[in-house]
Amino acid sequence: MGYLFLTVPPAMDSPPPPPMSVARVTPATYVWLSVAVVVLVGAGIAVGQAGVPMVGGIRGYPRVPGPPPDVRTLLRQLGVGSVAWYATALSLPVLWPVAAAFPLTQSRAWRSLGVQVALVAVLVGVAAWAQYAITFRGAPSVPPFSAYAQIAIGANALPLLAVATMANVVEARRRAVRGSLEAGRLRAELAESRLVAVTSQLQPHFLFNTLQSISTLIHRDPAAADAMLAKLSDLLRDVLRRSRRALVPFADELRMAETYLDLARIRYAERLRTTVDVPAEAARAEVPVLLLQPFIENALRHGIGPRAAGGEVGIAARVDGGRLVVTVWDDGVGLAAATTEGTGIANARERLRHAYGDAQSLDVAPRAAGGVTVTIAMPLRWAAE
Numbered sequence: 001m002g003y004l005f006l007t008v009p010p011a012m013d014s015p016p017p018p019p020m021s022v023a024r025v026t027p028a029t030y031v032w033l034s035v036a037v038v039v040l041v042g043a044g045i046a047v048g049q050a051g052v053p054m055v056g057g058i059r060g061y062p063r064v065p066g067p068p069p070d071v072r073t074l075l076r077q078l079g080v081g082s083v084a085w086y087a088t089a090l091s092l093p094v095l096w097p098v099a100a101a102f103p104l105t106q107s108r109a110w111r112s113l114g115v116q117v118a119l120v121a122v123l124v125g126v127a128a129w130a131q132y133a134i135t136f137r138g139a140p141s142v143p144p145f146s147a148y149a150q151i152a153i154g155a156n157a158l159p160l161l162a163v164a165t166m167a168n169v170v171e172a173r174r175r176a177v178r179g180s181l182e183a184g185r186l187r188a189e190l191a192e193s194r195l196v197a198v199t200s201q202l203q204p205h206f207l208f209n210t211l212q213s214i215s216t217l218i219h220r221d222p223a224a225a226d227a228m229l230a231k232l233s234d235l236l237r238d239v240l241r242r243s244r245r246a247l248v249p250f251a252d253e254l255r256m257a258e259t260y261l262d263l264a265r266i267r268y269a270e271r272l273r274t275t276v277d278v279p280a281e282a283a284r285a286e287v288p289v290l291l292l293q294p295f296i297e298n299a300l301r302h303g304i305g306p307r308a309a310g311g312e313v314g315i316a317a318r319v320d321g322g323r324l325v326v327t328v329w330d331d332g333v334g335l336a337a338a339t340t341e342g343t344g345i346a347n348a349r350e351r352l353r354h355a356y357g358d359a360q361s362l363d364v365a366p367r368a369a370g371g372v373t374v375t376i377a378m379p380l381r382w383a384a385e
Contacts, residue, residue, distance in 0.1 A: 083134055087127035088159040092167070095119065095160075099167040103175060116168070120160050127160070128152035207236070213267050228266050235259045247355065249383035250317065250324070251283040257292040257315060264300050271310025272300070282317040285324045286383040288351045294344030295328040295374045303332025303371055311371070324380045331371040335364075352378065 098119055102112035129145070131152045136142045210232055217225035238256050254276070261274050296313060304311040316327045345364065352360045360378040367373045 083131035099171040127156040273312040275314035277316040286381045299330035303330040326376040329373040
């Protein structure tokens with residue numbers, strides 16, 4: 001087995017899919033949101049301290065209330081029943097969609113911040129007016145709204161700002177997760193498209209070499225050439241049926257390889273012997289389509305072909321932990337000196353890299369008993385039933 005002595009252009013990748021619009025959440029966004037939370041908490045503490053009365057020059061603090069005697073008192077202590085409590089609860093369905101529509105991303109942070117602050121200001125004003133109207137409804141003496149607003153706006157501003165901040169934090173996290181998932185999907189689709197593109201380049205190369213073999217037999221052995229055409233028809237039908245998929249079950253790949261070896265037997269006759277050792281467990285694994293063909297072709301063309309006595313080509317596979325290890329070997333003339341990789345092996349390396357990244361390996365080495373051994377290791381993935 002040897003290499004194809006051809007100089008070929010690098011594989012052309014298919015164009016990547018159009019970029020999707022993914023909301024970009026930068027670290028600065030989380031910093032600003034964290035600062036906002038700290039400011040709100042600090043403002044609440046400051047307001048609470050300022051409200052502690054001074055008695056005789058000494059700051060007086062209220063006693064810690066005891067446990068509520070009943071559920072009604074507990075709810076009142078929690079704020080349930082107050083306008084501020086209901087205003088805060090009812091504002092969430094409004095603030096959350098606005099936080100999603102106007103995210104605090106780097107490109108439009110100030111615009112989005114202005115929209116959200118304006119909305120919170122409107123909600124605070126509406127809550128203060130509602131609180132004023134409900135509190136003094138039917139009262140004999142009603143103070144002006146401007147005087148009451150100083151208390152009501154302060155009581156409603158902090159809860160509403162806290163809800164707005166919470167909505168932005170959750171929405172920013174959701175956008176970050178969604179962006180990460182979409183980026184991962186785009187990388188997978190790009191790798192798939194490149195793998196299909198390299199596979200489509202391999203099919204004409206394989207077809208031309210097979211047709212060349214048939215052309216050699218047409219005048220010397222017409223019957224053998226006719227038999228090769230029939231086998232080639234079966235093989236192409238099988239290849240085309242699976243060419244839309246970049247990955248296929250190893251059992252299907254092995255069946256196509258055996259058909260290709262049947263083609264070779266017609267040409268080489270008794271000069272070619274084959275061995276296949278693939279357990280059922282390995283046959284259920286998933287591999288790139290037409291993975292074996294270039295190595296079998298090299299074994300026949302450069303390993304067995306130059307020998308008058310011919311030789312043997314073997315295919316073996318095994319499951320080794322979480323990896324599938326595939327071996328293609330021959331007992332031919334071996335590696336020639338100063339050889340360079342040609343179309344078959346170069347395409348195989350490219351396809352394996354696109355399918356599995358750095359988790360795969362392809363080694364071509366001399367065989368101890370003569371010939372060449374190609375060893376391919378890849379992550380074990382089970383094919384769908």
